[in-house]
Every structure is written in C-alpha cells, then in structure tokens.
Ligand code: HEC
C-alpha cells in the first residue's frame with residue numbers, strides 16, 4: 001500500500017514536471033515570435049536591435065540580453081513601461097507588451113547563451129584598474145567590489161542581479177552614467193550610491209574590463 005502511494009506520488013510529480021516543461025516550451029516559442037515579429041499592439045521586433053540565437057546585436061549601441069535572467073528582463077520591461085527607467089526607445093515598446101508577452105519574450109532571450117563579443121583590447125593599465133574595482137573595490141572611494149553582488153567573474157546572480165560579463169562597454173558605461181544623471185532610478189539606493197562615487201575614467205575602465213570577461217556557459221533554467 002505504502003509503495004503504491006509512493007508510486008502515485010512519483011507519477012503526479014512527473015506529470016506536474018512535464019506540464020511545467022511544456023509551459024516553458026510554449027513560452028519560449030511565443031517569445032521567439034514576439035522577438036522576431038513584434039506584436040500587433042505595436043511592440044517592434046526585438047531582433048532588429050537585440051539579436052537572435054544565431055546573431056549578436058548589429059551594433060554595440062544595443063545591450064546584449066543574452067545571459068540575463070528571465071526575472072531581470074521582465075523587471076526591466078516593467079520599469080521602462082512605468083518610466084522608473086526612462087528611455088525613449090524602450091518606453092513605448094515595453095508599454096505595448098502585456099505582462100504575459102513580457103514573460104514570454106524574456107524566456108526567449110534568457111535561454112540564449114552567447115560567448116563574449118569579439119572586441120579590440122583596451123590598454124593593460126585600463127583593464128587592470130577595471131579588474132581591481134570589480135574584484136576588490138576601492139577603500140578610498142568607499143566602494144566595494146562589483147562582483148560581491150554581481151557574482152564571481154561578473155556572471156550575475158540570478159534572479160535579481162544582472163550579468164556584466166560580456167556586455168558591451170558602450171552600454172555598461174551608459175547605464176552607470178544614467179544612474180549618475182538620474183534617468184535610471186531602479187535599484188536606486190544600491191547602484192546610484194556606487195555610480196555617484198565613480199569618475200568617468202573609472203566608469204570607462206569598468207565597462208572595458210567587463211566587456212572582455214568570459215560569460216557563463218552552463219545551461220540555465222528558463223524558470224529563473
Ligand atoms: C530600435 C531598437 C530596439 C528595439 C526594437 C528593442 N530594443 Fe530593447 N533596448 C534598446 C536600447 C537602445 C536599450 C538601452 C536603453 C537604455 O539605455 O536604458 C534597450 C534595452 C533593453 C533592455 C534592458 C537590458 C538590460 O540589461 O537592462 C531590455 C530588457 C530590452 N531592451 C528588451 C527588449 C525587448 C523584449 C524588445 C522587443 C519586444 C526590445 N527590447 C526591442 C533598443 C531596442
């Protein structure tokens with residue numbers, strides 16, 4: 001009798017697991033359709049700027065969404081929609097997406113693993129300054145190492161903390177400056193305090209450093 005109960009429980013868990021897996025597969029498929037074609041309500045096709053499974057973004061003016069968690073991507077889309085994160089391009093696109101569409105398109109991008117971009121090497125001195133700030137911070141500036149929060153090697157700490165490794169330097173630099181000048185207000189207490197203390201030179205060193213750090217390569221779960 002006991003064995004039978006265990007068997008039934010195992011069967012139920014199995015079915016629940018495959019229902020969840022099927023949900024994820026349909027989210028990924030629906031997300032890919034949005035990424036490739038946009039939506040009727042007016043969200044533009046994401047791939048025009050953010051790339052696909054096969055292709056990086058066309059220029060480094062657009063962030064790589066690969067290697068970010070589904071949770072982080074959804075939250076950013078919500079913040080663009082409300083304007084907590086002000087951006088003329090992403091604001092209207094995020095507003096046009098329903099919550100379910102945000103979840104689906106985030107599932108698509110968060111599943112893509114893509115190696116770091118091929119970039120010209122920055123000078124050794126600049127990269128070293130970036131590395132020190134990333135790993136240990138700067139006691140004089142009262143800044144802790146970025147990787148304390150962003151994870152070893154800056155690969156991100158899912159679900160809430162984004163990856164910095166392999167992100168375009170242009171973009172990382174623009175975000176640190178956005179906190180400084182007040183156009184990005186999400187997680188304000190944490191990143192705002194840090195960005196305020198960084199000189200433009202240090203911001204550039206950090207951005208160039210993280211761009212050439214290898215991204216994580218192990219497969220993630222779409223549920224994160
Ligand atoms: C015309 C180009 C363009 C299109 C199309 C576009 N984006 Fe963006 N996206 C941008 C730019 C530029 C930024 C950086 C904005 C900023 O500085 O905050 C961005 C930022 C983002 C971010 C924040 C990334 C991060 O690391 O915080 C997310 C998430 C995002 N876009 C998702 C999408 C999704 C999903 C779609 C499709 C529904 C889409 N974007 C379509 C240009 C675009």
Ligand code: HEC
Pocket residue numbers: 063075133134143144145146147148149150160161162163164172175176186187190191194206
């Ligand atoms: C106390 C924890 C903490 C520390 C230390 C920290 N960060 Fe962050 N960082 C965060 C959180 C949380 C977010 C996500 C903000 C959000 O949800 O919008 C973030 C987001 C970012 C982003 C935006 C990424 C994207 O895809 O848009 C950049 C860039 C960034 N941090 C750079 C740095 C750098 C460089 C350092 C070191 C000088 C650093 N952070 C140190 C917590 C931290």
